[in-house]
Amino acid sequence: MKTWVYIDHFKGQAMPASWEALGAGKNLGTVTAVIFGQNVEALAKEAFENGADEVLLADDVTLADYRAEAFSSSLSKLAAAASPDAIFLPTTTRGREIAAMAAIDLKTGVMVDVTAIEVQGDSIVVTRPIYAGKLLSKETCSTRPQIVTLRGRAFPKPATQAGRTSTLTKVSPAMSEADIKSKVEGYTTAEAGVSLIDASVIVSGGRGVSNNPALTPPGGLDEKQTEIWRAQQGFALVKELASVLGAAVGASRAAVDAGYVTYSHQVGQTGKVVSPDLYIANGISGAIQHLAGMRTSKVIVAVNKDTDAPIFKVARYGVVGDLFQILPALTAAFKQRLGK
């Protein structure tokens, strides 16, 4: 099977799931890595080292910033000419959108956010979670190319081979600046820290992080400010443990809605769906919408005051207790054991 893999990156920094997609394509036959951007030739080298048999590189000023129309039309134009059997993309905000639009141009379909791929005859059959992971759906596509976006961390990273190289073909973008309808005005940067989606360890906090009656808030705060102040004390403990473990910080919707942390931290059905190796939930009850976002984590640990909290139903280890006592002790225990 001839598979193309779109290498998603931000300013030349590849999203890890791009290489996972490349590895998945390689399992099915030959893989061509497709790279769009400006001054991104270094990504071609990375693609070869990750196993690409060929790289198609459009390096152009019109591709300096991601724009949906410019990127998807370049992909569909190239694919229409070369007829790959399949196109893989990582399930990122850009990957999903490029897949969606290229499918329209190529009159084909997209199987999105898949967690497993098999080949039956000359067709790809995928498995993907639907209803927030409450069900699994097998899907296939009758037209070619079959476009697939692969969920991050669902496929192994290929082993890299330093110095490996192969054919690099330079190609032109499909659209000129005058034809592109949208304009990128700039960026406002994210908070520093480990990204939730790529994280192998996540430490999360819920409404329980604001519940420490022993703390006395500074005077002059209204009720809402007091709650947020309380939550900040709790989240500081969550962040300390996260930093010792090199983990990303997650949150329940209740914690986000109450203004403890920003929405970018929300895990769940209407937040981010994550699947780390280790998920530590603190002061989170385990509502079905939260579980939808993290239940496939390899090892789940829950710290909660309430023995009956539903989070314990999915947890491998649980502590029934006060997170304000357990978390600092756990951070200290890991500091000692990990030599930090």
Added chain:
Amino acid sequence: MKIVACIKQVPDSAAKVVVENGRVFWGDAPLVINPWDEFAVEAALQLKEKHGGTLTVISVGGENEKEAIKHALAMGADDAILIADPALSGLDTQSIAQVLASAIQKIGGVDVAFFGRQAIDSDSGLTPAQTARLLNWPALTLAAVISVEADTIKVDRAIEEGRQVVSAKMPAVVSLVKDYGEPRYPSFMGIRKAARAEVPVWSLANLGISAPTSVIAWPEITNPPSRNVVCEIITGSSPEEIAATLADKILAEKVL
């Protein structure tokens, strides 16, 4: 301005969804407006309130699937169109996008079409970009902040790395993320108005298109394998002792 919001009706997010004999069931959980689409309606209403105009909501669904539409009308949408046709069941996103694009064209003169980020049943998140492509409109997806000046719409898009600020001339497709801000609750008056509203039903013949064919097939839907986790509750005489035991157990799992 002429504004449209595309909304889908889905089982409530708290529903216990299971497969029995190959069919999907969600018990007696209510059908509701897709939670992401409430943000689309909210953004549409705010744009209308600021710049004037009308908001029409469009939903593709069964003849009796009016909950989502009633909710949007109760929030303040001016009118609604339900697109229902026996030929429309079990369609993939490209096909839904074709129907929505045709409807938007038939309405005519639309400046902005709002969408939710994704539907919580199919979890695809493809329809907004696909509809935009079919209309040959720019797609400003995952918008957290929206502003309109003259004929240009500008949004802050929530991407992995933070926010990307993008602008385009209207007409445009915009999809919404939760950062936009809480959708309003329907008012009492709104609910009464929505209850009385006549919702026109358009068929494919009304749209002047033939039934789209799905290229994606889903031969099998299953319940995920049950994970038989037995939770081991860690106990001890002090937080330190509990933490030490827990840290050792976690290290033994080799997940760090």
